[in-house]
Amino acid sequence: MTSAFPRSEALAARLVVLDETPSTNDMLVSAAADAAWPDLSVVVTDTQTAGRGRLGRVWVSPPGTALAVSVLVRADASLRIDALGWLPLAAGLAMTRAVRNELPGRDDVVLKWPNDVLVGGLKICGVLSELVVGAVPSVVVGAGVNLTMTQEQLPVPTATSLVVAGAEHPDADRLLSTYLGEFRGLLDAFRAAGGDAGASGLQAAVTDACGTVGSRVRVELPGGNILAGIARGIDVSGRILVQADGSPDLTPVSAGDVTHLRAR
Template identity: 80%
Template sequence: MTAEFPRAAALTSRFEILAETPSTNDVLVAAAGGSDGWPDLSVVVTDTQTAGKGRLGRSWQSPAGSALAVSVLVRADASLRIDALGWLPLAAGLAMTRAVRGALPARTDVSLKWPNDVLVGGRKVCGVLSELVVGATPSVVVGAGVNITMTEEQLPVPTATSLVLAGAEHPDPDALLEAYLREFFALLSAFRATGGDAQASGLQAAVTDACGTVGSRVSVELPGGTILAGVARGIDVSGRIVVQADGSADLTPVSAGDVTHLRPR
């Protein structure tokens, strides 16, 4: 790995740069339960991830040096209840949305897609995946992968994009990572200060404001294969997207599912 990260590293308690790894999440999950006691807010980063993990068991990889993969270790403590940990990937998604906006100041179409994608012009530039580590001190490893310099030919799917394709001429990985970590750690600090209360900390409102899913027509593939189609009306205090099904006045909270944004009818 050729990039250096002095500004990002200065924000963390432990910072490890890997030349290449199958998955930064796997590295940090193993470290979280290891004997050397990696501290809260430890970070692992690489620009060459060969077996990254996505939601619903999907796997992906990117050409060497074209994307940034970063994982953050968050230790649960008395200020962060177990039942509040589901907000961490949403907080990370919000933080990366803000960081990408900073890297693309001319774009007004950077948004968060519930629960954990960052979109530019409706195309995915970043995904977030969190994993719970059970142990004496429960922890969450929050991973994010953001496409930096990928060309159209290198994109994993046609609905993806990269910072360069979205208009960033010379993206600075250290500046992007610093912005992401600074935003994420600030959101986490406020969240912890309220005992993991998303409403009191302002996290629920901030995520809702940045979330392009809210107000959109969506199709949600629920666990088991059932399809829920309707309009996303908001995000509740548990971090669930609330959908008003077509032809119904009822609101259905969804905690897990594959969401597709649909064109308005």
């Protein structure tokens, strides 16, 4: 079945295309201990029956209407453990660029911190990364992007798809190959810089694509506390910097559920 993804197959170290699977992330997490799955192995399907989003949310879609893809990234001497938190941001940036490529007439495709992709303020893609601890630590980076869902098929009013956003004939292989190419390029530069997001240009590129920066936001922090203010930037650790209402200081946020209250 890989013939359906010839361009993507040329970019992946190993590409497995499944007719259906409960979760591409779960499959790759289970396979990570096997050396037969090298760095930048990819599992993809257009029918995922038990996908997961952030905070344990269920991610499902009608068969054949969305693309679920997981990429295995092996940590090595050039990618230290404390730099792995940048991988979902890099993946989100790569998918933002891939979606922009599919929607050339739109200028409102942005990255929402930490790793959602929005079109016109509506979510078209989410990214979920999982650390796999073993002899060689690895990260499985999963992404789910809505391709051909109609307005009626979208799970929530805040979601969209390529078709709803104006793409007449979404090309899954083109989208996936663009995503893999962008992700690989960002990862190569990041590794070459020893996992330094500033020196590699990753920090600046993510900040530039991030619609959260400059927006008024509401952040639900772990534990239930709420932080409201203006997102001012992204620091070298990948944290969003929020200037809380009434405060001159910037609060770094490493984890939280972000709502855009007003676009920049």
